[in-house]
Amino acid sequence: MLKQSAVLAALAATLLTSSAWAEQRDERAGNCDDAKKQMDYFCNRENSANDTMVAVGTACTNARKNLAAACEGVIEEDQAYKFDDK
Amino acid sequence: MQRHIGVHMSDDEMKLVEPADEVAFRSPVPTQMVSNGEYNPIPQTEQQAQVESLIKEMADVQAKRHGMDRRTFLATNAGMATAFLAMNKVFGPVFDVSEAEAGDMEMSNYRRAQLANQFIFDDQTHFIRDDFKQEGLLGLTKWAVGAKVNPRISEAPMTLARYKMDNYLKEIFLDSDTKMSLLSGAPFDDPSWWLLSNDAIQNACRAVNKMAGNTRMLGHTVITPKYPNWMDEVDRGIEQLKPVSWKSYTIGDPFGPSKYAWRLDDEKLMYPFYEKAIKSGINTICIHKGLMPRDYEKAFAGTWESATVNDLGKAAKDWPGMNFVIYHAAIRPWLADAPDREMAEFEKTGYIQWATDLARIPEKFGVNNVYAEVGTTFASTAVTNPRFCGALLGQLVNLMGAERVVWGTDSVWYGSPQWQIEALRRLEIPEDIMKKQGWKTRLGGPNSEVKQKIFGLNSAHLYGLDMKVATGPAFPPDKLADIKAEYLAMGGDTGRSNATYGYVAKKTAA
Numbered sequence: 001m002l003k004q005s006a007v008l009a010a011l012a013a014t015l016l017t018s019s020a021w022a023e024q025r026d027e028r029a030g031n032c033d034d035a036k037k038q039m040d041y042f043c044n045r046e047n048s049a050n051d052t053m054v055a056v057g058t059a060c061t062n063a064r065k066n067l068a069a070a071c072e073g074v075i076e077e078d079q080a081y082k083f084d085d086k
Numbered sequence: 087m088q089r090h091i092g093v094h095m096s097d098d099e100m101k102l103v104e105p106a107d108e109v110a111f112r113s114p115v116p117t118q119m120v121s122n123g124e125y126n127p128i129p130q131t132e133q134q135a136q137v138e139s140l141i142k143e144m145a146d147v148q149a150k151r152h153g154m155d156r157r158t159f160l161a162t163n164a165g166m167a168t169a170f171l172a173m174n175k176v177f178g179p180v181f182d183v184s185e186a187e188a189g190d191m192e193m194s195n196y197r198r199a200q201l202a203n204q205f206i207f208d209d210q211t212h213f214i215r216d217d218f219k220q221e222g223l224l225g226l227t228k229w230a231v232g233a234k235v236n237p238r239i240s241e242a243p244m245t246l247a248r249y250k251m252d253n254y255l256k257e258i259f260l261d262s263d264t265k266m267s268l269l270s271g272a273p274f275d276d277p278s279w280w281l282l283s284n285d286a287i288q289n290a291c292r293a294v295n296k297m298a299g300n301t302r303m304l305g306h307t308v309i310t311p312k313y314p315n316w317m318d319e320v321d322r323g324i325e326q327l328k329p330v331s332w333k334s335y336t337i338g339d340p341f342g343p344s345k346y347a348w349r350l351d352d353e354k355l356m357y358p359f360y361e362k363a364i365k366s367g368i369n370t371i372c373i374h375k376g377l378m379p380r381d382y383e384k385a386f387a388g389t390w391e392s393a394t395v396n397d398l399g400k401a402a403k404d405w406p407g408m409n410f411v412i413y414h415a416a417i418r419p420w421l422a423d424a425p426d427r428e429m430a431e432f433e434k435t436g437y438i439q440w441a442t443d444l445a446r447i448p449e450k451f452g453v454n455n456v457y458a459e460v461g462t463t464f465a466s467t468a469v470t471n472p473r474f475c476g477a478l479l480g481q482l483v484n485l486m487g488a489e490r491v492v493w494g495t496d497s498v499w500y501g502s503p504q505w506q507i508e509a510l511r512r513l514e515i516p517e518d519i520m521k522k523q524g525w526k527t528r529l530g531g532p533n534s535e536v537k538q539k540i541f542g543l544n545s546a547h548l549y550g551l552d553m554k555v556a557t558g559p560a561f562p563p564d565k566l567a568d569i570k571a572e573y574l575a576m577g578g579d580t581g582r583s584n585a586t587y588g589y590v591a592k593k594t595a596a
Binding site: 034054058059066 | 220223225226274275276277284314315319341384387388421
C-alpha cells in the first residue's frame with residue numbers, strides 16, 4: 001500500500017512538473033519542433049547562397065530566441081514600442 | 087586574382103570566377119548574374135547570353151552610325167532602348183520599344199523628356215535612421231547587384247550611407263521621375279533593426295515638404311499588434327503624428343520568424359483598431375504580405391500563414407470603411423528566387439503563389455477596398471523574367487481592376503527607381519497570355535490610362551490628393567523641381583557607366 005502511494009505521488013509530481021513546464025513555454029513563434037526547423041534553416045550559412053534573407057542575418061537571432069522560448073522555457077519579456085530618437 | 091574585403095568564396099570557388107568590371111559586358115540591361123562575393127554566381131543562362139550577343143551586335147551598328155564607341159552609345163537613352171529591344175527578341179514582345187527609337191538619339195531623348203512630368207507616386211519607400219548599424223541590411227542591395235537588375239546600382243558605395251536620408255532624396259527625387267513618396271518603416275523582434283521611429287518618419291516629411299515648398303513626402307505610422315502598448319501608439323498616431331496611413335506586418339518581422347505574428351481578421355485584436363482608424367479619418371492600412379523563401383514551411387515554421395492573404399477577405403468585408411493596401415502584391419517568392427519555375431506554373435495553371443489569392447479576393451468576397459502594391463515584386467521580376475512580370479501585372483489589373491493596383495518600388499533598397507519606372511512604362515502583357523486567360527485590359531503605352539492609374543492616380547485617390555491628370559502642369563513647380571533642374575543641367579543624370587562590380591562565372595566554369 002505504502003509502495004503504491006509512493007508511486008502515485010511520484011507520478012503526480014511528474015505530471016505537475018511537466019504541466020508547469022508546459023505553461024512556461026512560449027509558443028507564439030511556433031512550437032519546439034517549429035523553432036528547431038527555423039534554426040536549422042536560418043542559422044545555416046550555406047543557405048545564404050540561395051536566400052538573401054539568411055544572409056541579412058537577423059532571422060537566426062529570432063530563431064535562437066524562439067527555440068529557447070518554445071523548447072527550454074527561456075522567455076524574454078515582451079518589448080514595448082519605444083524610441084529615443086525623434 | 088586578388089580577393090577583396092568581404093569576399094567569402096573559397097580558393098577553389100575563386101578559381102571559377104573573374105572580376106565583373108573587367109570581363110562582364112557593360113549592358114544597360116542585365117545579361118549575367120554577378121556575385122557580390124558572398125556566394126557563387128550562377129553562370130550566364132542561354133537566354134541571357136543571347137540578349138548580350140544581340141545588344142553587342144546592334145550597339146556596334148548604331149555606335150558606328152553615330153560616330154562613337156559601343157560603351158558610349160550604350161550609356162545613352164538610345165542605348166537603353168537597344169537593350170529593351172534585344173530583350174524582346176529573346177523573351178518575346180514584352181517591352182514597348184521600336185527599332186527607330188534604338189537608332190535615333192533625338193527620338194529616344196524626346197521620349198524621355200516627354201515623360202519627365204508624369205505623376206509618379208511611390209507608395210513604398212524607406213530610409214534608415216542615422217544610428218542604424220545592422221550592415222546585414224545591405225544584403226538587399228547586394229541582391230540587386232548580383233541579379234543585375236539596376237545598371238546604376240554600383241554608383242553609390244556599398245555602405246549603410248546609401249540607405250540614409252540624403253542618398254534617398256538624391257536617388258528618388260533627383261535621379262528618377264518620382265514626384266511624391268510615401269515613407270515607411272518596419273518592426274523587428276530585435277529592436278536594433280527598426281529602420282525609423284514613427285516620430286522620425288513624420289519629422290522627415292515635414293523637413294522635406296518645407297524645403298520643397300510643396301507636399302512631396304507623406305508618412306506612415308507603424309503599428310505593432312500584440313506588442314504590450316501597441317494601441318497607445320495608435321492613439322499617439324491619431325492625436326499627434328497624424329500619418330496619412332498605417333503600416334503593419336502580420337508576419338511580425340519581415341526577415342525572420344516572429345513571436346508577434348497576427349491576423350487581419352482577429353476580431354478581438356484588430357477590430358477595435360479598425361473602429362478607431364475609421365473614426366479618426368486615417369482609414370488606410372498598408373500591410374506587408376508574401377515574400378517568403380522557397381522553403382518557407384521550414385524557415386517560418388509555425389508562423390508563415392500570417393504572410394498569406396487568407397485573413398484579408400473577412401476583414402475587408404467586415405470593415406468596408408477601411409482601405410487595405412497589400413504590399414508586394416502578396417507574392418510568395420522572395421526576390422524572385424526562381425522566376426522561370428513560377429512562370430512555368432502560371433502557364434500551366436494560371437496561378438501565381440499567393441498573388442493570385444489576393445487578386446481573387448474582390449470578386450470572392452464582394453469587396454472594393456483591397457489594393458495591390460508592387461514594391462520589390464516588380465523589381466525582382468521585370469528583368470529576371472519580364473514575361474512573368476507581364477503575367478503578374480496582367481492578373482492584378484484584370485482580376486482586381488486597374489484602379490486597385492498602386493506603384494511602389496521599395497526604394498531605396500535597390501538604388502534609384504528610374505530603371506523600374508522605365509520598365510513599367512515599356513511593359514505590356516504578352517498577347518498569348520491575354521488570349522489564354524481571356525483578359526480584356528492591356529497595360530498600354532507609357533502614359534496610358536491604366537499606367538497613369540498605377541503610377542499615381544490610384545494613390546492620389548487613396549490619399550485625397552487633388553490630382554486629376556497624371557502629366558504636365560497638374561503638379562506645380564517647387565523648390566525640389568528647381569534643384570533637380572540644376573542637378574540635371576550640371577550633368578547629374580549622365581554618369582551611367584553600366585559597370586557592375588563583383589564576380590562573374592568564367593565561361594569555362596559554366
